[in-house]
Amino acid sequence: MPNLTNPVAPQELLVVGAALQTGIFDILKQGSCSLEELAKKLDFDLRALWTVNESLVSLGYLQFNSDKYSLTSEAEEILFNEQSDKYVGYSLIHTFNVIKAWTTIPEVLKTGAPLERVRDQQDIKGFMAAMKKSAKETSDDIITICLRDLPIGSKVLDLGGGPLNYARPFAAAGAEVTVQDKPEVCEVMEKNLLENERIKFVPGDFTEEVIEGQFDLAFLGNICHIYGPEGNTLLFKRVHKVLKPNGRIAILDFVRGVSKRAELFAVNMLVNTQTGGTWTLQQYTDWLKQAGFDDIQMHDIAGRQIILARVIT
Numbered sequence: 001m002p003n004l005t006n007p008v009a010p011q012e013l014l015v016v017g018a019a020l021q022t023g024i025f026d027i028l029k030q031g032s033c034s035l036e037e038l039a040k041k042l043d044f045d046l047r048a049l050w051t052v053n054e055s056l057v058s059l060g061y062l063q064f065n066s067d068k069y070s071l072t073s074e075a076e077e078i079l080f081n082e083q084s085d086k087y088v089g090y091s092l093i094h095t096f097n098v099i100k101a102w103t104t105i106p107e108v109l110k111t112g113a114p115l116e117r118v119r120d121q122q123d124i125k126g127f128m129a130a131m132k133k134s135a136k137e138t139s140d141d142i143i144t145i146c147l148r149d150l151p152i153g154s155k156v157l158d159l160g161g162g163p164l165n166y167a168r169p170f171a172a173a174g175a176e177v178t179v180q181d182k183p184e185v186c187e188v189m190e191k192n193l194l195e196n197e198r199i200k201f202v203p204g205d206f207t208e209e210v211i212e213g214q215f216d217l218a219f220l221g222n223i224c225h226i227y228g229p230e231g232n233t234l235l236f237k238r239v240h241k242v243l244k245p246n247g248r249i250a251i252l253d254f255v256r257g258v259s260k261r262a263e264l265f266a267v268n269m270l271v272n273t274q275t276g277g278t279w280t281l282q283q284y285t286d287w288l289k290q291a292g293f294d295d296i297q298m299h300d301i302a303g304r305q306i307i308l309a310r311v312i313t
């Protein structure tokens, strides 16, 4: 019986995460395969694949009938049925990658820098799915707070908004949304836009430049934890330049000293980024003021904080 929440079985998470990351489940979703067919499609070692597959059979994710492996109905539900309460889907790849990264803490403690890792398309898919899952329950409240008192049709810049978790509800609320994200993310996510969605993708690294414009609101959702004090101050200054007089900046993140998750989440940033971490309200206030913002307010939404500030005119 699959049980991904069983805390005494991290091995289950690791073997299922690896099978999802490497595409074993994706191929079996298309139809059943013999060991040899599956090994050929994925270019895998037979003994290794047999060992992993048999462990997945014992855990209830795969079944083996008439010399072929296929997904069990429970695995289909957990991994592929977005309507199910049990759905975990590709976000599991992200969990798998987080675990891999956290095992490097001993090395990172010595060097202070994350270990080099190459991320493939499957990793990006996993990351996007995890972001979607975490935004699902809170996006409506966040959009309401951000757009409060702004006119319908406001221009919104969503920095790092590639996963579309907030861009979509902003657009549905009547805003005209521009998303700036990394080119590789834009390439994957632009294909998911629906016809007539008022969202424009602009590929580009915002640590180099922020797209020009005159925006009513700049939304920085879960990006300030990726960068350090210097990077965030610079980013806020760049954002200030592309906002209208009286324009608003909204920062969504775990604020250190307020969110119960901030300290532990900072470890994830330690093992994955050069300068990232979680920051206090005082730090955000100082950086925002240095960049020319004032009227700073903070709201709590389900354990995350949203900080709003206004361009001083």
Ligand SMILES: C[S@@+](CC[C@H](N)C(=O)[O-])C[C@H]1O[C@@H](n2cnc3c(N)ncnc32)[C@H](O)[C@@H]1O
Pocket (backbone or CB within 6 Å): 131, 132, 135, 159, 160, 161, 162, 163, 164, 165, 166, 180, 181, 182, 185, 204, 205, 206, 207, 220, 221, 222, 223, 226
């Ligand atoms: C943690 S995700 C947050 C996604 C979304 N804003 C949300 O809150 O669900 C960070 C996003 O910022 C993007 N990002 C990070 N650094 C960036 C940079 N320097 N330039 C452009 N995009 C960046 C990533 O590609 C990713 O899509």
